[in-house]
Amino acid sequence: MSEFSSALSIAASGMRSQTVRLSHVSENIANADTPGYRRKLTSFEPDRRDVPGAVTTGPVRLDRTELPQVYDPSHPLADASGYYNGSNVDLIVEIADARQAQRSYEANMRVFDQVRQMSSSLNDLLRR
Template sequence: MSDFGSALSVTSSGLRAQAARLRHVSENIANADTPGYQRKTVSFEADTATRDGQVSVSPVQLDRSEGQKIFDPSHPMANASGNYMGSNVDMIIEIADAREAQRSYEANLKMFDQTRQMSSSLMELLRK
């Protein structure tokens, strides 16, 4: 594969990975008030099949930290003492993760565009 093709595949794998991360962060934010919801996380790992720097997203993992106990005896999920388990989503962490994923996505997009422009410029030079 050419250097330009390799660069484009690496940046596109980064775009896919950050898009997956943003999708899970948005699911966490949407379910922050859902009782018993566990925060979803993903991590990135080097794609060993390609060996050119591409990344892939690991399977979704659930955050095992315990959610907050909420006292509301009228809630249908409340136990005998009037408590039920809320979600373990921390909005500050989710917003920070979303911002980081967005910036990483934008950086990968910029690299993709730069590589495409360099490839086009090279083709124009070769035509002359």
């Protein structure tokens, strides 16, 4: 039965990690128009505390690509030449990341459900 527990733990760790990733993606989308905002990046690492194969999210990193210069002399953050730092969030990239996180979450959910069904079927067979 420990194989079932391991599979459930691995699938659950994947779902937790994708939830964190989706949270950062939603923060990026919400701040796409915030001047000076840098996109948050999420990475995955092996979870050494748990079952081998489980993952966790690594430290949040900020995208260090250059911030675009936006020309708007009437903006309160504009310098003497009329430019201010925009955000380096690309909505197309963020939407693609959100879809990928959603699909990965759903795949882990299917694994979780499949293991649960297999465990239930095994218990039914053992009761006979």
